[in-house]
Amino acid sequence: MPLGANTSSVKRLLGLLAVLTALLLTVALSHAVGFTYASFNSGSGNRTNVVGNDSLGAPTLAVPTPSGAGASATVALSWTLPSGDPANQSVILRGASACPPGSFSTVTTVGTTSYTDTPGAAGYYCYEIEGKLGNWTSQASNQRTVTVYELPVLIQKAHREATAATSVSATFSADPVANHLLVAIVGGMGSTVINLPSGWSSAINESGTPSQAIFYKISAGSADKSVTVTTGTATALDLRLLEYSGIKTVSPLDQTGSATGYDGAPSSGSVTTAQSVELLVVGSTSDGNAYTTGWSNSFTLELDTHGHGNNKYDCSAADNIVYATGTYSSNATVAGGQPGNWRGQIASFKAGPN
Amino acid sequence: MRTLATFNAQTTNPSNVFGDSTLTMTNVAGTVVSGSNCTSETYNGTCATVFSSSSTDLIPGAADKSNTITITYTGRITTGTFGLYAANYSSKASGSSPTLCTATDPASKINLQVKQGSTIVYPTSGSGYGTLAGFATTYTGTGSLLHLKGGTNGSGSTDVWATNNSSVFTINVNLDSTADNPYQGCQSQADLVWYASQ
Numbered sequence: 001m002p003l004g005a006n007t008s009s010v011k012r013l014l015g016l017l018a019v020l021t022a023l024l025l026t027v028a029l030s031h032a033v034g035f036t037y038a039s040f041n042s043g044s045g046n047r048t049n050v051v052g053n054d055s056l057g058a059p060t061l062a063v064p065t066p067s068g069a070g071a072s073a074t075v076a077l078s079w080t081l082p083s084g085d086p087a088n089q090s091v092i093l094r095g096a097s098a099c100p101p102g103s104f105s106t107v108t109t110v111g112t113t114s115y116t117d118t119p120g121a122a123g124y125y126c127y128e129i130e131g132k133l134g135n136w137t138s139q140a141s142n143q144r145t146v147t148v149y150e151l152p153v154l155i156q157k158a159h160r161e162a163t164a165a166t167s168v169s170a171t172f173s174a175d176p177v178a179n180h181l182l183v184a185i186v187g188g189m190g191s192t193v194i195n196l197p198s199g200w201s202s203a204i205n206e207s208g209t210p211s212q213a214i215f216y217k218i219s220a221g222s223a224d225k226s227v228t229v230t231t232g233t234a235t236a237l238d239l240r241l242l243e244y245s246g247i248k249t250v251s252p253l254d255q256t257g258s259a260t261g262y263d264g265a266p267s268s269g270s271v272t273t274a275q276s277v278e279l280l281v282v283g284s285t286s287d288g289n290a291y292t293t294g295w296s297n298s299f300t301l302e303l304d305t306h307g308h309g310n311n312k313y314d315c316s317a318a319d320n321i322v323y324a325t326g327t328y329s330s331n332a333t334v335a336g337g338q339p340g341n342w343r344g345q346i347a348s349f350k351a352g353p354n
Numbered sequence: 355m356r357t358l359a360t361f362n363a364q365t366t367n368p369s370n371v372f373g374d375s376t377l378t379m380t381n382v383a384g385t386v387v388s389g390s391n392c393t394s395e396t397y398n399g400t401c402a403t404v405f406s407s408s409s410t411d412l413i414p415g416a417a418d419k420s421n422t423i424t425i426t427y428t429g430r431i432t433t434g435t436f437g438l439y440a441a442n443y444s445s446k447a448s449g450s451s452p453t454l455c456t457a458t459d460p461a462s463k464i465n466l467q468v469k470q471g472s473t474i475v476y477p478t479s480g481s482g483y484g485t486l487a488g489f490a491t492t493y494t495g496t497g498s499l500l501h502l503k504g505g506t507n508g509s510g511s512t513d514v515w516a517t518n519n520s521s522v523f524t525i526n527v528n529l530d531s532t533a534d535n536p537y538q539g540c541q542s543q544a545d546l547v548w549y550a551s552q
Contacts, residue, residue, distance in 0.1 A: 041377060041435075041496070041549065041550065041551035041552070042377035042378055042379065042397040042398070042429065042549070042550045042551070043379075043397070043398055043547055043548055043549040043550065044379055044380075044381040044392050044396050044397075044398070044399045044400075044401050044425075044547075044548050045398075045399070045400055045401060045441070045545050045546065045547045045548070046381065046383065046401050046402060046403060046404050046423060046545065046546040046547075046548075047389070047400050047401075047403060047442075047545045048388075048403050048442075048543065048545065049387075049403055049404055049405040049406075049543065049544055049545065049546060050403075050405060050406050050407045050410075050447060050449060050541050050542070050543045051405050051407070051410045051412065051419075051461075051464050051486060051527050051541065051542045051543075052406070052407025052408070052410050052411060052412065052449065052540070052541040052542075053410075053411075053412045053413070053455070053460065053529055053533070053537055053538060053539060053540045053541070054411040054412060054413045054538070054539075055451060055454050055538035055539035056538060086411075086413050133413055133414065134413070134414040134415050134531060135414055135531070135532065135533065135534040135535070136413070136414060136533075136534065136535055136538055137535060
């Protein structure tokens with residue numbers, strides 16, 4: 001190839017390269033200018049900011065503590081809020097049945113974590129607590145069932161004694177109220193079998209010298225106004241009748257106890273109750289000269305009959321309402337001599353509701 | 355309007371980025387809840403998170419929960435647009451309690467106030483509170499900004515930020531006293547994006 005031809009080719013090539021380079025530079029510069037000034041912006045971000053609302057946790061309701069019975073009974077409630085919970089109040093809710101009730105009613109709202117409620121009547125109640133803060137209320141606490149027992153009340157009492165007889169009858173002054181508890185305490189000065197009247201139940205029935213029984217039944221009403229008790233052999237008899245309201249109508253009897261002795265003050269024996277509110281009924285029969293003037297440990301003497309000389313005897317009935325489970329007994333206080341042979345008995349009956 | 359895609363393109367050309375990115379700023383939180391401050395100038399930095407569910411724990415009618423963000427403009431070019439918007443907004447964020455939070459729009463009860471210095475810039479009425487829902491659905495991007503004044507703490511003109519202009523922004527939030535049970539355990543989420551352009 002001639003040198004001139006080569007030189008010419010190189011020049012053409014260099015010329016083309018120069019044109020291409022110029023084009024590329026032009027494109028590059030125009031892009032750079034456009035990029036810089038047409039699209040220029042900047043920013044910074046504070047990312048993933050979360051604004052969270054607090055919430056109220058469910059309180060925990062401790063086992064309530066009922067006190068008393070009937071309309072004046074109280075229920076002590078205490079509860080805890082979850083740790084760090086923002087609730088500044090608590091709503092106390094009560095349902096009128098065992099848990100779970102059909103509905104709850106608000107008792108009150110308090111700024112504390114304890115409250116003593118007075119439901120106002122015997123019955124079963126269900127409690128729960130809600131935390132509160134402004135418009136917020138928490139989910140409800142656990143539920144607790146509370147039993148407010150009825151207050152047993154002596155409605156009426158009656159008494160009759162018989163000498164050397166095999167039966168004795170006593171009559172209430174008024175018709176007993178249906179579903180009330182009737183208690184019959186029968187004493188025989190001698191050793192005899194005491195027969196259970198039809199329709200009645202025996203709490204305790206002991207023969208000896210003296211003999212005594214405590215019978216009971218849930219009243220059917222006017223048909224139970226009079227009661228007759230018979231014995232196996234003739235002896236001096238004493239029948240004491242008592243009518244109480246506020247006792248369970250199903251399986252009312254809880255426990256019985258008894259004691260016997262000679263001289264010294266009669267004792268009831270003891271019972272250990274299974275329910276907090278119970279009626280304790282005590283009866284005693286003795287063949288001595290002494291007569292009962294009272295019973296210890298807050299028992300109330302309800303009936304006492306006694307004779308002297310050739311017809312010496314003493315029969316009494318007493319009762320007490322207790323508000324806590326425990327072991328209970330009572331001793332008679334006597335006057336007028338020594339009681340002689342005596343038998344004391346005690347029966348405990350469960351307050352309602354069933 | 356260019357977005358982060360433009361910046362991503364810039365990163366492929368370092369000389370363009372640093373030669374041209376004169377619209378930069380720093381972003382420093384009063385309290386860093388998580389992440390870290392952008393104390394060095396940035397044009398697209400992810401800076402500190404200023405609120406978290408645990409740092410707020412709002413209850414109805416209670417006092418504000420607050421944090422501050424100091425924005426300092428470090429660019430060499432005076433801006434033509436400068437503002438704030440919310441991104442990645444969720445009124446009912448995934449952290450909400452599925453059992454307690456039954457409100458459909460929890461952020462509607464989150465009262466929000468943004469101050470630039472001592473001046474309330476949101477709500478734009480200059481007083482009281484708007485809501486997070488209102489803010490986040492109004493200021494949704496670079497085309498819908500809460501425009502901010504330059505100078506020191508907003509002493510200048512709207513959108514005009516010159517080099518070293520700086521403002522302390524205070525973000526106040528509270529839960530409205532009318533928020534009832536459905537608002538318990540709710541969480542609302544949003545990014546705060548500070549935007550500048552020529």
